Amino acid sequence: MRMRFALLASGSKGNSFFLEDGGTKIMIDCGGTQRYLKDCYEKLGEKITDLDAVLITHDHSDHIAQIRMVKDLNIYSPVEIPDIDVFHVTAMRKFTVGCLEITPLPLSHDAPGTTGYVLNDGEEKLSYVTDTGYLSENLQKEIMDSDYVILESNHDVGMLMGTRRPQYLKSRIYSDTGHLNNEDAAEILSSVISEKTKMIILAHISQEANTRELALKTARDAILNCGKKLHPDLRLCAAGQFEMIRKEASYAETDCGSVYTSFGLECVSDL
Numbered sequence: 001m002r003m004r005f006a007l008l009a010s011g012s013k014g015n016s017f018f019l020e021d022g023g024t025k026i027m028i029d030c031g032g033t034q035r036y037l038k039d040c041y042e043k044l045g046e047k048i049t050d051l052d053a054v055l056i057t058h059d060h061s062d063h064i065a066q067i068r069m070v071k072d073l074n075i076y077s078p079v080e081i082p083d084i085d086v087f088h089v090t091a092m093r094k095f096t097v098g099c100l101e102i103t104p105l106p107l108s109h110d111a112p113g114t115t116g117y118v119l120n121d122g123e124e125k126l127s128y129v130t131d132t133g134y135l136s137e138n139l140q141k142e143i144m145d146s147d148y149v150i151l152e153s154n155h156d157v158g159m160l161m162g163t164r165r166p167q168y169l170k171s172r173i174y175s176d177t178g179h180l181n182n183e184d185a186a187e188i189l190s191s192v193i194s195e196k197t198k199m200i201i202l203a204h205i206s207q208e209a210n211t212r213e214l215a216l217k218t219a220r221d222a223i224l225n226c227g228k229k230l231h232p233d234l235r236l237c238a239a240g241q242f243e244m245i246r247k248e249a250s251y252a253e254t255d256c257g258s259v260y261t262s263f264g265l266e267c268v269s270d271l
Contacts, residue, residue, distance in 0.1 A: 003124050004247060007150060008032070008040045010130070010203040011241035015063050017128060017150065018044065021121050024098025026053045028117060028128055029063040030070055032242065037066055040244055049073075053097040055089075056081070057131060058111040078104065078113035089115060105139055107132035110177045118142055126150070127192075130204045133178040135188055145194045148247070152204035153186070153215040153238075154179035160209040179204065182215050186222035195229045201245055202238045212238035216261045236261050 005019040014032030018041070019025070025046065030037065041048050054070045056077035057063055067075075067084055076095070077086040089095075091106035091113075105116035109131045116129035116139075127143035129135065130152040143149065160170055160181075172178050180188070189200060200223075202215045216238045223236065238261075239245055 003119075003121065003126055003148065005126065005148070006040070006044060006244050006246040007201055007203065007239055008037065008244055009242050010201075010239040011205060011207065012062055013241055014065060015057075015130065015204065016040075018046070019119065019126065020046070021119075021124075022099040024100055025051050026055060026097060026100070026119075027051050027070070028055045029057055030054060030066040031062045032065065034066055034069060036242060037069070043244065044246075055102070055117055056086070057107075057116065057128075058109060058114040060111050060131070063131075076102075078115040079111075089113075091115065103142060105129065105142055107139075108134040108177050109179075110172065118146070124148070132180060133174075134176040134184075135180070140188060140192050144192045145196050146192065147196055148199045148201075149189065149193065149197060150201045150203050151185055151189060152180050153182050153202040153210070153219060154204050155181050155206045155209040156211075156214050156218075157181050157183070159211075159214075160206070163209055165208075173209070179206075182210065182218040185215075186219045189219055190222040190226035190228075193223065193226070193228065193230070193234075195231055197234060198231050199235045199247060200237070202236070205238060205240075207241060212240070220261055 003021045008016040009032045015029045016031055017028040051073050053074045053076055059079050071084055075086045076089050078089045089104045091104050094101055094103050099121050101120045103118040107114040107116050114131055119126045124147045126148040127146040128150045205215055220236055237245055
């Protein structure tokens, strides 16, 4: 079996991810607009109604804005959602959906129960970690040796502090219950990747307090200097807000040593 996936949207205006593996189809989060999500699934040749499960990371609106689109599907969530039936997810308690073993990871964010997910089919492993200000060494061990890593690289500290946002908001974002900055994300990546790691997507990039170029450079430099043997075709990508990044799509790439960088594999117009 081989995973096929697409990051559909990533950022403060909406987050969603699709994965298909051995006929098992799941979505992580359902943020963004109905029209945008429907267009993404049409482009993938998929139907939302065919999903086997929807995994929710937390109940902030940029992650569950379109929860009513999927209310009749199997929804797994770490928190209750008003008027929606869910299967309750418990941190570190594995469960299965089709061919996938799923491990919920307890993240550090200012929403109760915020959860990341490790998806494993016995051959390949994908780790999805966004919306966390901190990732403990124990959790880093859980995502170690992943074939695919989706990790937030939300902000550059200097850019964040230079914005006109109120101080309380800057402090919230920068805190251990906020969002990972570029340097912390890069350090985590240099610790958890291995020769198995084929693709990294930097996610939830701030449109005001970061740039994709800066997030990529920070991660790329840390990876190239980590002293590990890397997969010869490792791809490092930086996600846009409403841009579909597909694992299998062709794309223009820039060769930076042994790490390829790109600004997304395929663009979908803002809707």
